[in-house]
Amino acid sequence: MAHHWNRILLLGSLIFPLCYTAVKGNIPQNCTDFQTSSWRNILQMLDLSVQFMLHTRQNPDCAQPINDSNDIRNSNFNGSLPTKLIMHGYRITGSKPSWVDTLAKELLDAMDVNVVIVDWIIGSTALYHNVVQNSAELGLKVSILIRDLMSHGSTEDSFHLIGISLGAHVAGFVGRMFKGKLGQITGLDPAGPKFSKAGVDERLDPGDAVFVEAIHSDSDYFGISRPVGHIDFYLNDGKDQPGCTRPFLTSGLLERGGLSADVQPKEVKVYLMTSSQPPFCVKHFLLEIFYEQLGSHEQRVKIKFLSNSHSDISNLQLTIPKKQSSESIIRKVIPYDARFGNMDDITIQLLSSWRKKRSPIHIEKIRIRELHFNGSERPPRCIYNILLYREILFEQLANCL
Incomplete structure (x- = not known):
């Protein structure tokens, strides 16, 4: 061939x-x-x-x-x-x-x-x-x-x-x-x-x-x-x-x-996934959100992933299910353009709705893992025990326990 x-x-x-x-x-x-x-x-x-x-x-x-x-x-x-x-x-x-x-x-x-x-x-x-x-x-x-x-x-x-x-x-x-x-x-x-x-x-x-x-x-x-x-x-x-x-x-x-x-x-x-600039390739990360307390209705959150220079390098919007849901983990693959530095911080925004009142969300753990590529991989990084009730929450990633 x-x-x-x-x-x-x-x-x-x-x-x-x-x-x-x-x-x-x-x-x-x-x-x-x-x-x-x-x-x-x-x-x-x-x-x-x-x-x-x-x-x-x-x-x-x-x-x-x-x-x-x-x-x-x-x-x-x-x-x-x-x-x-x-x-x-x-x-x-x-x-x-x-x-x-x-x-x-x-x-x-x-x-x-x-x-x-x-x-x-x-x-x-x-x-x-x-x-x-x-x-x-x-x-x-x-x-x-x-x-x-x-x-x-x-x-x-x-x-x-x-x-x-x-x-x-x-x-x-x-x-x-x-x-x-x-x-x-x-x-x-x-x-x-x-x-x-x-x-x-x-x-x-x-x-x-x-x-x-x-x-x-x-x-x-x-x-x-x-x-x-x-x-x-x-x-x-x-x-x-x-x-x-x-x-x-x-x-x-x-x-x-x-x-x-x-x-x-x-x-x-x-x-x-690809980036918008040559050579277009990006790293891929697996985002896992483990949550406990849920509200009475579905809610939307927006997560921004920031570099060590606080540049906005990736964005993701997610739907958090209501408390009747049998699910307890959300998994998403996110792209990351390594040209902007290491992924160190995130902000989490609880999006409001004119029809529904925001309810507190208790997230047990957020874990981010770089998908294996060419034998090199950073250790998983985590954030623990997040109570999301304010409009925007700033958190720093650290090595997982």
Whole structure:
């Protein structure tokens, strides 16, 4: 199976197409770039006009066209290396995806591979219903390309298809044509509309490749929420991402670490959190609240986690159940950006309601434990015997007894 890529960075800035020249041997070549589309193209019902562009470490900034066997033969394509295919999704603006160049460079920085970018701007700029229909034809064209690349030395398991939004389901369609024998599929925010209730033969599914993963970061808007891979990652619960405003007809910003998958489980959900700034990774802490005395109705509390410099580094709102509840422990995972220092203090605020009077809450213990990562872990830290009746309570964390 193809080696897994180490990291992906998707940027939201608009990049206008550029043209470069590169040299392979002594032969100058013109670089190819994305096409552009417009609603005039749509009204004229033009052909899908798919083109395939190759980047390698020999030509990282200058894409070579590989639309047929002759192009492949005259390019830097190396059939002994893994091949990554990138497929964008629905494009309402008819312009080049702003993140695609960065993604290609990140893949080449991570390993020596062939990176093939699939440009189907013409077919992806239309009414969404029509674009979904066009995606089937795109899948056929991508399948033909893969067979051409295999005739130049590639193997089925050396292919890694990376599709964002609608492109993720196209990757699944291609994988089914190869009976699930392609090495890997990564679905970045697989599209939800038209696919949320679709059967396994009509959307991305674990059977589409040897290993299928999906990364969900917009499942409450245009992304699909159901699991569609062997492993599904839900960044920040798979919904709104920190530092990202709600975009118009686009998906959120994502970041992902490397993943080792020697064993392919079936539809495992993995939840993790990110920060709003690069490199986006955060530590994860388990918060446990052991409480005794409860009020006559549910109450809301807000907890702020502070660094040693009293910077606000994480926030959490919780519902404390009423005294009839059989529960006695609340457990939550919280993110913590270590750039701001150690987590030393917390404030607890009992939120008021115009309908309900605040009642005292007796918390026996609050315990915070850093989830194990790379063999290093701080000892658990605790606060004991808290009687919460004031609006805001300040407490310092200490080593647990």
